[in-house]
Amino acid sequence: MLLCDFHIHTTWSDGSVALTDVVDLYGQAGFDVIAITDHVYPSDNTIGAWAERLGKAVAADLFPDYLSALQQEADRALRRYGMLLIPGVEVTKNYLSEQDSAHALLLDVQDFISPDQSWLDIFREAREREAVVVACHPYHTAHEFHDTLHFWNHRQEYTPHVDAWEVANRTDLFTGVSLGNLPILANSDFHKPQHLYSWKTLLPCEKRVEAVKECIRDNRGVAITLFRNGTARE
Amino acid sequence: MTTLFECLAAGSLAAATIQAVTALRALGRGPAPGRPDFLPPVSILKPLRGIDDRLLDSLERFCELDYPVYEVIFCAEGSSDPALRVARKVKALHPGTDIQVVVGDYRGGLNHSVNSLVAGYRAARHPLVLISDGNFAPSPGYLREAVSYLADPSVGMITHLIRATGARTLGARLENSHLNASILPSVALLKRGGGIPGVFGKSMLMRKEDLERLGGLESVCDYLVEDYILGDRIRKAGKRVIVPSAPLVSLNVYRTVREFLSRHKRWNRLRLSIAGPAYSFEFLANPIPFAVLLLAASHFSAWGATLAGAAAAWKVGLDALVQWRLGERQELRWIWLGPLRDLLAGCLWAYAFFSRTVSRRGQILQITRGSRLVPVGPRV
Numbered sequence: 232m233l234l235c236d237f238h239i240h241t242t243w244s245d246g247s248v249a250l251t252d253v254v255d256l257y258g259q260a261g262f263d264v265i266a267i268t269d270h271v272y273p274s275d276n277t278i279g280a281w282a283e284r285l286g287k288a289v290a291a292d293l294f295p296d297y298l299s300a301l302q303q304e305a306d307r308a309l310r311r312y313g314m315l316l317i318p319g320v321e322v323t324k325n326y327l328s329e330q331d332s333a334h335a336l337l338l339d340v341q342d343f344i345s346p347d348q349s350w351l352d353i354f355r356e357a358r359e360r361e362a363v364v365v366a367c368h369p370y371h372t373a374h375e376f377h378d379t380l381h382f383w384n385h386r387q388e389y390t391p392h393v394d395a396w397e398v399a400n401r402t403d404l405f406t407g408v409s410l411g412n413l414p415i416l417a418n419s420d421f422h423k424p425q426h427l428y429s430w431k432t433l434l435p436c437e438k439r440v441e442a443v444k445e446c447i448r449d450n451r452g453v454a455i456t457l458f459r460n461g462t463a464r465e
Numbered sequence: 466m467t468t469l470f471e472c473l474a475a476g477s478l479a480a481a482t483i484q485a486v487t488a489l490r491a492l493g494r495g496p497a498p499g500r501p502d503f504l505p506p507v508s509i510l511k512p513l514r515g516i517d518d519r520l521l522d523s524l525e526r527f528c529e530l531d532y533p534v535y536e537v538i539f540c541a542e543g544s545s546d547p548a549l550r551v552a553r554k555v556k557a558l559h560p561g562t563d564i565q566v567v568v569g570d571y572r573g574g575l576n577h578s579v580n581s582l583v584a585g586y587r588a589a590r591h592p593l594v595l596i597s598d599g600n601f602a603p604s605p606g607y608l609r610e611a612v613s614y615l616a617d618p619s620v621g622m623i624t625h626l627i628r629a630t631g632a633r634t635l636g637a638r639l640e641n642s643h644l645n646a647s648i649l650p651s652v653a654l655l656k657r658g659g660g661i662p663g664v665f666g667k668s669m670l671m672r673k674e675d676l677e678r679l680g681g682l683e684s685v686c687d688y689l690v691e692d693y694i695l696g697d698r699i700r701k702a703g704k705r706v707i708v709p710s711a712p713l714v715s716l717n718v719y720r721t722v723r724e725f726l727s728r729h730k731r732w733n734r735l736r737l738s739i740a741g742p743a744y745s746f747e748f749l750a751n752p753i754p755f756a757v758l759l760l761a762a763s764h765f766s767a768w769g770a771t772l773a774g775a776a777a778a779w780k781v782g783l784d785a786l787v788q789w790r791l792g793e794r795q796e797l798r799w800i801w802l803g804p805l806r807d808l809l810a811g812c813l814w815a816y817a818f819f820s821r822t823v824s825r826r827g828q829i830l831q832i833t834r835g836s837r838l839v840p841v842g843p844r845v
Contacts, residue, residue: 234550258521259516259518259519259520259551260520260547261516261521261550261551261554313554424718424719427516459515459547
């Protein structure tokens with residue numbers, strides 16, 4: 232089984248650890264597959280505009296540089312650690328109401344997919360470009376300042392367009408996702424080093440990007456594990 | 466009252482100065498060299514316990530030692546330890562090195578780290594055993610140099626001082642500077658002044674026959690500081706414990722402040738359990754709490770502030786000297802954290818008197834004399 236984390240932020244957005252150091256942190260810990268998913272915001276979003284100005288989000292004009300940096304690190308990760316690095320983004324749409332807010336991971340993106348579109352248009356374009364779509368922290372969490380419930384509120388509408396739903400994010404578990412028999416992934420939503428110890432995904436497939444994507448979509452035999460440093464109650 | 470604190474602060478500064486000077490001397494002058502052609506086969510036991518900073522690098526360095534015949538045994542107590550995945554990866558990456566990955570089935574002791582070591586020890590095939598806990602990355606010549614001292618039959622154990630490096634977070638900076646500027650000098654002073662070796666589990670090389678004569682690892686599996694106990698038994702058996710002058714490099718990169726506090730709360734409790742009343746003297750080598758008390762006793766007068774500031778500046782200067790000697794020059798820009806760290810260290814020192822238990826897997830354990838663990842009450 233491949234030990235995977237598909238939801239990782241770096242200093243390209245609001246993570247506290249630089250991309251190179253993130254690769255080393257995961258590689259040194261024996262991971263097989265990671266996806267770097269820094270935030271992108273719609274251009275009409277005030278929070279997003281500020282985030283871009285403060286360097287806490289990947290702006291459209293910086294996207295080629297972002298992808299190039301990811302490619303360089305992907306080569307190094309494979310060479311040094313035998314670890315796959317999949318380029319991704321987290322499309323981030325925050326509104327005043329938690330009911331309207333939502334975040335989605337697009338995995339294996341090779342071009343900028345505009346976050347200004349509607350969610351359905353983003354998902355369609357992502358699918359056309361063979362990216363994997365993941366609904367992030369779709370239910371109430373213990374750690375998010377502002378929950379993102381839009382996908383969960385409209386799950387009937389989005390389920391056909393989403394490849395997997397986060398059944399666990401960092402230390403939160405979303406039982407609704409498993410009870411709803413939805414395809415699952417478990418990720419850390421990594422922003423700082425201690426987030427390494429959190430829920431992770433185990434995939435029963437070959438260590439190739441296409442095989443990993445297929446395994447997520449197919450979602451058979453996907454397992455989750457709480458990656459801990461040390462023993463419970465120690 | 467002010468005079469009393471002036472005297473205590475001055476005495477404390479003197480103790481800290483002696484400690485720092487001893488450390489500088491210990492780092493410059495090592496024992497007489499051993500016999501470089503003495504190269505018997507060695508079993509290296511690496512107990513695994515979670516993901517240490519740069520774990521893969523650290524484990525790989527043990528596979529790249531410049532030594533003719535040795536085996537590396539990675540041992541974990543349970544199959545769920547995330548470090549096992551890394552150890553298996555290292556084994557796959559180094560097919561030319563004799564590596565075993567052992568998941569322990571020994572449950573005889575209350576110290577889980579020793580339990581996993583017992584399982585590894587039972588798989589060890591060579592006459593010399595090197596126990597190396599934690600995350601340090603040895604240089605290629607490390608084993609060759611350490612073994613050379615064992616050519617002398619009066620030598621029973623080789624251990625090393627530890628230099629901590631690589632900090633990227635505040636917690637790691639506090640940790641590393643505390644290990645380098647406080648713990649290392651106090652260990653050096655103990656060895657030079659009292660002949661008591663501060664044995665670190667990060668590197669303990671000994672003969673299997675000596676270890677078995679002292680009762681084997683099973684005999685220390687209920688002790689929290691099994692490394693110190695083993696070193697002490699070797700010394701009491703009439704053999705020497707050698708501490709080479711070059712310290713080993715330990716990596717603490719992303720430690721949090723909470724982890725720093727938690728680790729030193731535990732270490733202080735252990736030192737209290739070993740040293741007994743002598744533990745009180747440790748506080749005397751930390752002038753910062755005395756400087757703060759002096760300031761308060763002088764009602765924050767200009768004279769009190771001047772003396773406290775001078776004491777703090779003197780201690781920061783001592784820290785800087787030791788860090789500079791250790792080669793941690795890039796850390797000198799964080800040297801101003803020293804007084805904060807020493808103040809925290811003072812609080813942690815006092816905390817040890819109020820807490821004599823640890824919790825392990827739902828079991829409350831009392832730390833008794835010599836760091837021996839005794840279960841208290843039923844398992845939760």
